[in-house]
């Protein structure tokens with residue numbers, strides 16, 4: 001079984017690496033907000049992957065290492081975490097963050113998740129938090145994680161679920177496309193934010209990669225911020241695909257698009273602040 005290749009992988013990944021290199025500092029600056037947003041789901045991901053004291057863990061698409069720190073804490077000084085990412089700049093921040101937090105059990109290695117520079121069966125577990133949906137060939141990414149873990153080891157990924165459960169992402173995308181004069185896109189297009197949100201797809205890919213005991217759990221993860229404008233500030237610094245779309249517009253046209261997004265996202269304002277609905281899928285499989 002293979003996933004559709006709607007993108008040309010080499011230029012797609014080169015562009016993605018460039019965007020994440022540029023967005024590295026902005027993503028890292030939002031670490032406290034990201035931690036509040038994803039903290040509960042991250043603990044669930046580590047539980048599902050069976051990560052425990054002394055575990056050797058592969059962290060794929062680790063970004064600036066927020067979940068790497070949680071893993072390092074959980075595995076303890078006798079465990080080990082290898083954090084990998086396509087973007088050298090964001091991974092450099094993961095290394096700095098781990099060193100600053102005093103973890104000596106963390107190493108980093110720049111790597112495309114579809115071709116991991118690790119020996120087979122070296123890890124007890126692997127995780128991939130909000131990374132796999134960016135892979136042009138997520139099945140290949142899962143095959144690589146399957147190869148990296150020992151028999152009996154587990155892999156758990158976290159991705160966004162269906163478009164209707166992630167209305168902020170669909171609002172951003174539809175507004176940006178409309179202002180750029182572009183046609184609506186298939187939300188499940190490979191490499192897109194919602195590409196693995198199609199019900200059943202993640203399980204299917206895990207099984208095709210060789211995993212058994214595959215199971216998916218959906219989790220609500222509302223992004224709570226003071227206002228829609230704070231969410232857009234996060235989006236502006238997070239290598240979102242909408243930045244490329246809006247990059248085609250002149251300043252005034254882009255400002256009009258941002259203003260409409262803010263107005264539409266205002267529907268998620270509550271008396272306690274802004275709460276953007278998000279649903280995540282945690283999928284686990286055993287080697």
Ligand SMILES: C[S@@+](CC[C@H](N)C(=O)[O-])C[C@H]1O[C@@H](n2cnc3c(N)ncnc32)[C@H](O)[C@@H]1O
Nearest residue numbers: 020061062063085086087112113129130131134
């Ligand atoms: C949304 S960030 C998530 C980072 C981190 N896991 C977190 O949750 O904070 C997505 C990350 O996926 C990485 N990425 C995208 N495609 C990749 C690939 N093919 N191989 C490895 N990393 C990739 C990006 O460089 C980026 O750091």
